[in-house]
Amino acid sequence: MKLIAKINTTGMLFLSLITTAFAHSDISQTSQASTKEPDGVLFKNVQIFDGKSNKLTAPMNVLVRGNKIQSISRSPIQTTNDTIVIEANQKVLMPGLIDAHWHAMMAAMPVSKLLTSEVADFNFSAAAEANNTLMRGFTSVRDMIGPTFSLKRAIDSNIINGPRIWPSGAIISQTGGHGDFRMTYEIPSSSASHSRGEQIGGGVIADGPSEVTKRVREQLMLGATQIKLAAGGGVSSQYDPFDVAQYSEEEFKAAVNAAENWGTYVSVHAYTHRAIQAALKGGVKVIEHAQLIDEPTIKMMAQKNAWLSSQAFLDNEYSNPQQGEARVKQIEVQKGTDNAFKLAKKYKLKVAWGTDILFDPKMAKNQGAILATMTHWYTAPEVLKMATSTNAELLALSGPRNPYPGKLGVVEEGALADLLLVNGNPIENINLVSNPETNFVVIMKDGVIYKNTVAK
Known part of the structure; x- marks a missing residue:
């Protein structure tokens, strides 16, 4: 059991370099390490939202030892003098939140800086944002594009604070697809170096089954826990229309075979029925987005037991309006969001939730508030289950x-x-998750207390 994450001596130089990155973050809430390891943490007199039920438990006691929950009991739990006791006074204990579509390297850095800054600059930005993510109560994230491998290692080694990360690495795209980040002056590729997107590990281009297989294997070699392909057009990509389906069934099968050989799966970026159907026929297990899906395709997803990993894209204060043609595409997606979730409920799809925040430090702060907007389609208990136990199933x-x-x-x-x-x-008032600074009084990850503002 640890009170806070320890800092490896091998990481001290890196930590000193990024100290300024945390100057305006919430890291000051983290307690100082004690000289003696505590013998567990006892949450005393808590009501529990267990991640699966629609209601809270009666008052309980919960003992954490090491990185696991050792005991849950209505009766008093014996402790030692070295046990940290948190008097909860019937506050609610719940699982840490999970964002199933996060961009740890790109959420909080404007795209202009991402395209022009040195790689070290957005590494430092991502390190600060990782701590902020954890302080918002998100203890796990599924990262769906970006060079996140080093950030993950730094967090896992306790060099910096942040959530658990399941990285996808670079998105794999056909030429001219959603993950082809080249500018027109960089074509043909034989006359230009790798694009900025390729250089930083944001995307790789692969055409044909053999190239797709190779690129999948490369991302797995780098540490990807799952693979992401672009199956159709996107909002933020400049040159690929929505109606264009990307990759053939054979190419999808090549990606799926390579991933399954490593014991994992392929997820695809896709909005339209054409893109989704092609991916499903190729064996893809998870569809990201799907706001422009139709009913026959939803039926196909249900028949194949595929997951929908989607987002509450609405024209509201969290929409991050795009410009020009991208704005036209964004509005089309927003108009389709309601229908997609209603169809998913009708056919009882497995639905995961994520934010998909990109290039906007102000929007990143609204991670919990965006979760709360899911009550447009689901009850508060359903939303909380989605962001905890259901997302954990996807991971x-x-x-x-x-x-x-x-x-x-x-x-x-x-x-x-x-x-x-x-x-x-939060079952009665899900908007509590919108203000984690005030409402999350203890944040624990892997048995480690990162925030504790409960009166001693």
């Missing part, structure tokens, strides 16, 4: 590539101790 699809084996997204004996203590009842 587990990575099989032997899962970097954090163990139960996540639940509060039960033997589960990994990723926990939030909430000042209020």
